[in-house]
Amino acid sequence: MNLPNPEALFEMLTEQIKPMITAKTAIVGIHSGGAWLTERLLPILGKDIENGILDVSFYRDDFNQRGLHNETKPSQIPFDVQDKHILLIDDVFYTGRTIRAAMNELFDYGRPASITLAVLVNRGGRELPIAPQISAFNTEIEASKNLQLLRHQDGTFYFTLEENE
Amino acid sequence: MQNPQLTNDGKLKHLLSIDGLPKSILNQILDTAESFVGVAEREVKKVPLLRGKTVCNLFFENSTRTRTTFEIAAKRLSADVITLNVSTSSQSKGETILDTIDNLTAMHADMFVVRHAQSGAAHMIAKHVAPHIHVINAGDGRHAHPTQGLLDVFTIRHYKPEMHNLRVAIVGDVLHSRVARSEIHALTTLGVPEIRVIAPKTLLPKDVEKLGVHVYHDMREGLKNVDVIMMLRLQNERMTSAMLPSSQEYFKTYGLTSEKLALAKPDAIVMHPGPMNRGVEIDSAVADGTQSVILPQVTYGIAVRMAVMSILAGN
Incomplete structure (x- = not known):
């Protein structure tokens, strides 16, 4: 299957996000792909937008099966979540389980006014009543494959699509 | 021999001691x-x-x-x-x-x-x-007391992330401390190049040099240019067995005062596992001072x- 160019998708995503930004918007990227996207979005959208990073390791629903991820990163939400319109950013939307974990974690910081999910790719296969409001690209990828966003040294994005281990 | 703390595939199953942890x-x-x-x-x-x-x-x-x-x-x-x-x-x-x-x-x-x-x-x-x-x-x-050892190492790494550049001094009753040995081991494992122990002979284990540490009996000498000072608690009941005349005498020689702290690097941190004996191993001015990280510990x-x-x- 031909994967789209993530740089082109990033531009589309940026255009869709732009009109949504208000004074009460805060951008939160999910580690790691969503955090990279957020990092690139901020200078375009205005650097003074409140922003943060979530690592959902402590909220995952497969902890009992898989244990703790080896490399957890601290979540950093350096603003007051209360009454904010949160723009949640991730690279690939799949089952919805990561987003559920991210929303649970966000609510432990406060009660946001709303949460909007924006992703680069919706690869299909959701298992929960959760879906992105914004996705730059929609497709169907078999469950046996793993689509991942990665980053070159210069910060530009590329995709890999590999068979699951 | 199989480490009883680890599973067959090398994961942590129990935490019993820092020794032997990769x-x-x-x-x-x-x-x-x-x-x-x-x-x-x-x-x-x-x-x-x-x-x-x-x-x-x-x-x-x-x-x-x-x-x-x-x-x-x-x-x-x-x-x-x-x-x-x-x-x-x-x-x-x-x-x-x-x-x-x-x-x-x-x-x-x-x-x-x-x-x-x-x-x-x-x-x-x-x-x-x-x-x-x-x-x-x-x-x-x-x-x-592995979690105490780990929290000490964590505190050091948190304030001084460049561990391969550090000079750490452990001061006091190393002999009876259940954390000093495993901390020395953990700090060495994590790349700390210089660990000093400062104590009277009677409060040091016999083979202490074998742990790869530098031994000092003079606190002023030992504290020079260190980044981290870890004070150990002196238990009163050890005093007689260690042939220490009195707690005042101990404080004079091995107690951490502002004046002795000034010999360390200006940004050195001061640690203590608690509970503290103020006026025995540490002076209140140091324990409550700006370089103290005892409560963050x-x-x-x-x-x-x-x-x-x-x-x-x-x-």
Whole structure:
């Protein structure tokens, strides 16, 4: 299957996000792909937008099966979540389980006014009543494959699509 | 020999001692703890990792700080926590430790945090329990107190992340300390190039040089240019056996005062595992001063214990 160019998708995503930004918007990227996207979005959208990073390791629903991820990163939400319109950013939307974990974690910081999910790719296969409001690209990828966003040294994005281990 | 703390594929199953833990596991614990630090600053100071799990704090010996921080750590992980001060319960009626453990296992405990005056108590329990149960040593006699060692190392790494550039001084009763040896081991494993121990001969183990440390008997000499000063507690009952004339005399020679602290690097941090003997091993002006990280040590102790519990529960 031909994967789209993530740089082109990033531009589309940026255009869709732009009109949504208000004074009460805060951008939160999910580690790691969503955090990279957020990092690139901020200078375009205005650097003074409140922003943060979530690592959902402590909220995952497969902890009992898989244990703790080896490399957890601290979540950093350096603003007051209360009454904010949160723009949640991730690279690939799949089952919805990561987003559920991210929303649970966000609510432990406060009660946001709303949460909007924006992703680069919706690869299909959701298992929960959760879906992105914004996705730059929609497709169907078999469950046996793993689509991942990665980053070159210069910060530009590329995709890999590999068979699951 | 198989390390009783590790599973067959090298994951941490019990935490009994820092000795023998590979660098990768040390780093995993410290990195995970770093992620837990922020949890205490949020509106909801809890994560759901250990929801539905039961943690049993078994304290056969009293230790308020350790017991409290373990209890808080387990609660912040959403576990159900039961704290038993066993000296005041069944044990006094003659029940053996292992019978106590079996009874709590029958009540579906998932993790035991054990404090006991006898060296090896946690090892014995770890050998005895069913495969799905995890054991954490919260101090066994003079032998080990791994979470204290880890929280000290965490505190050093937190303030001084460039560990391969550090000069660390450990001051005081190394001989009776259950953490000093394993800390020396952990700091060396993590790349700290220079560790000094500063103490009178009577408070040093015989083979102390073999641990790869530099020995000083003169505190002023030993503190020169160090980045980290770890004070150890001097227990009153050790005073006579160590042939120390008096606590005033000890304070004069090995007590940390502002004047001696000035010999270390200007940004050096001062640590103490608590409880402190003010005016014996440390002066109040230093303990409460700007370079003291003694209270942050307590705070980080919770994050480190959360990290250990969640790594064990997942393995």
